[in-house]
Amino acid sequence: MKKNVLIIGAGGVAQVVAHKCAQHNDTLGNIAIASRTLSKCEDIVSSVLEKGSMKVEGSIKAYALNALDVAATVELIQQTESQIVINVGTAFLNMSVMSACIEAKVAYLDTAIHEEPNKICETPPWYANYEWKRRDECKENGVTAILGVGFDPGVVNAYAKLGCELLDSVDSIDIVDVNAGDHGRYFATNFDPEINFREFTGTVYSWQNSEWQSNKMFEVSRTDDLPVVGERTTYLSGHDEVHSLSQNLGVANIRFWMGFGEHYINVFTVLKSLGLLSEQPVTTAEGQEVVPLKVVKAVLPDPSSLAPNYTGKTCIGDFVKGKKDGKDKEVFIYNVADHKEAYNEVGSQGISYTAGVPPVAAAILVATGEWDAKTMVNVEELDPRPFINLLNTMGLPTRIKDEEGDRPVSF
Incomplete structure (x- = not known):
């Protein structure tokens, strides 16, 4: 069973993810949240504590991180002993964060397809240009990588x-x-x-x-x-x-x-x-x-x-x-x-909510083993039933x- 979650990003979706991880910290363990701007992470931690979202006593901490720096991300994963990383930062970060997760051999979840700042609407199927190129590497290292597990995609x-x-x-x-x-x-x-x-x-x-x-x-x-x-x-x-x-x-x-x-x-x-x-x-x-x-x-x-x-x-x-x-x-x-x-x-708001609840449900299923695929998958490659059942209880x-x-x- 995997424990401890690192959330990367500090926007509206990250706030939902943090609250929902806290509501299920009996399963997910300690929570770390990291982004370039430490104060934004600290504000989310304060929100979680003020609303009393922690289900059981546990740790939730904020960190400053440039997630484009693979080595720094690996170091933070190891420092926080995180076994699941939920990437809800900008889509420009996906491949860097995924690389860190493969190196650290921890689970990776994101909510959108990777993008390069100077390119838009790349040739389909877009995943083949970036994420799917690392599929074999994930399988070889036993790394679970669930792509696009927000609402749409997800x-x-x-x-x-x-x-x-x-x-x-x-x-x-x-x-x-x-x-x-x-x-x-x-x-x-x-x-x-x-x-x-x-x-x-x-x-x-x-x-x-x-x-x-x-x-x-x-x-x-x-x-x-x-x-x-x-x-x-x-x-x-x-x-x-x-x-x-x-x-x-x-x-x-x-x-x-x-x-x-x-x-x-x-x-x-x-x-x-x-x-x-x-x-x-x-x-x-x-x-x-x-x-x-x-x-x-x-x-x-x-x-x-x-x-x-x-x-x-x-x-x-x-x-x-x-x-x-x-x-x-x-x-x-x-x-x-x-x-x-x-x-x-x-x-x-509701758009952030619909995007932020699903990756936490997926993280729970990874933690319990039901979705711990030990390779790279898109959501449709997994059994939808436990996911839908869990979302029913989590607000969606x-x-x-x-x-x-x-x-x-x-x-």
Whole structure:
């Protein structure tokens, strides 16, 4: 059984992870949280202690760390005697943190695909460009590495796997992500603005008819009447899970759809048209080199600052279509989360909550051995049932809607 967790990152998602690890520290053991800015880590530790989140008496400590420094990360892993590392820092850190975990022979979990600062929307399947190149090394060293175990990617991968198990054959999986919340700001992103915008400024890759299809952002849309949040329009978007599901499930059509309001689309379009979302550096008249996207990030609200006044709900799930007993069948497997409830519990908004709870559930399953794969895997390669059951008890209950009605899912 693995014990002691090192959390890398100190944003809104890291705050959720810290609280949830504390709530399950009888299983997970001591908690360390590290990022470049020590004060942010200390604030999260204070939040955990103030809310009394620790289930049993234990240790939670803050550390300063440049996680791009592999040797320093290995040293901190060893110093804290951590056997599980949950990486919820920027996606630019993934390969460095993974390298440290392989060297230290400890479990590695992250919530997003690796990115390089000067590249966007890389050739699919994107995981093959970075993470999957280390798969054999993980297996040789007996290192469990679970990739993309947030909500999307993550929980939706488990939903896709479950849908494939519930139906005799599957023709399509359409993942729909709708945030029907309101943060009260003129414009803001729900997570790191740099990562957020990078998802939507390049080619939209989807998996259709068993091959990669390319589109432009906001070119293709659909409208669904979703549980709780009602009728919503979503747009075909490129996203992490499509890159692994397309390779692992043998389904001909896999797409990701994200909801956007007209205001977001308008502001995004203006920023992109002006070149302010470029990841490439430019030189100002004064001779100063800047990256436009980083400037936009600097002037937008910190996503964690949105939490106190956030209201409304999210609805994220998978429409899985295929056949059962020779008949056409569609199921919608989904979760609804509430921004205000998330803030009241852990001090973060609902987007951070949905991203932060799943890696802790995965860490618990690694600790107990159920998901201790001792190699590199994406979530759909693991049994979804213990994961879904655990999430049901941790604040992210799963439901299913089909011709038989709308009901909770448990095993």
